[in-house]
C-alpha cells in the first residue's frame with residue numbers, strides 16, 4: 149500500500165532523514181522506532197507532504213504521490229496525527245471532530261463510531277479540547293484523524309508526555325483500528341508499546357535505517373535504537 153524508496157528530507161542544509169526505504173502492507177502495522185531526534189517526525193511529515201523529499205519516492209496505492217500537496221495525499225487516504233496533537237483548544241471535542249468531516253472519505257468511521265472506540269472522548273464531547281488531559285487530547289486527535297476514513301493512519305509518538313497506564317490504554321485501541329482495515333505507520337520512542345501492536349519494525353538512528361524486519365530480537369532492536377555503544 150505504501151512503498152517508500154530511498155527517501156531523504158532536509159531542513160535547509162541539514163539532512164534529517166537519509167535514503168529510507170520501507171513498506172506498509174495493506175491493513176498492516178509498521179512501527180518506526182528511534183530515540184529523540186532520530187528523524188521519526190521528519191519521516192511522517194515527508195509522507196504526509198508537509199516537508200519536501202530531497203531524494204527518493206513515495207508510492208501509495210500504486211500511485212506516485214511524492215510531489216502531491218498534503219491535501220491531495222489526505223484525499224487519497226493518508227491521515228497524520230501530528231506530534232503535539234494540534235487540536236483547536238478553544239473548540240469542543242465534538243467541534244474538533246466535526247471539522248474533520250469536511251475531509252471525510254466514505255467508510256466505516258463516523259463520529260459515532262469513533263465515540264464507540266473512545267468512550268471517554270464521547271463523555272467529554274462538550275468539553276473544550278484545551279481543558280482535557282493529555283491522554284484525552286491524544287485520543288481525540290486519533291479520533292479526528294479516523295473520522296476522515298484514512299486507509300493509512302500516521303501516528304506520531306502517541307506516548308509523548310503521557311503516563312504509562314494511559315499510553316497502554318491508547319495502544320489497546322490500535323488493533324481495533326487495524327481490524328477495520330486501516331493500515332498504520334506509527335513512530336515511537338516507547339519500544340515496548342510499539343512492539344506490542346506492530347507487525348514489522350523499522351529502527352532509525354540519526355536519520356538512517358539501522359535495522360528493519362519482523363520478529364526481531366530485543367537486543368538487536370536495542371542496539372539499533374541506541375547505536376553500537378548503547
Ligand SMILES: Nc1ncnc2c1ncn2[C@@H]1O[C@H](COP(=O)(O)OP(=O)(O)OP(=O)(O)O)[C@@H](O)[C@H]1O
Nearest residue numbers: 159162164182183184185186187188189190191231
Ligand atoms: N523544523 C526544523 N528545523 C530544523 N531542524 C529540525 C526541525 N525539526 C527537526 N529538526 C531536526 O531534524 C532532526 C530529526 O528530528 P525529528 O523531529 O524528525 O526527530 P524525532 O525522531 O521525531 O525526534 P523527537 O522525538 O524529538 O520528535 C533533529 O536533528 C532535529 O533537531
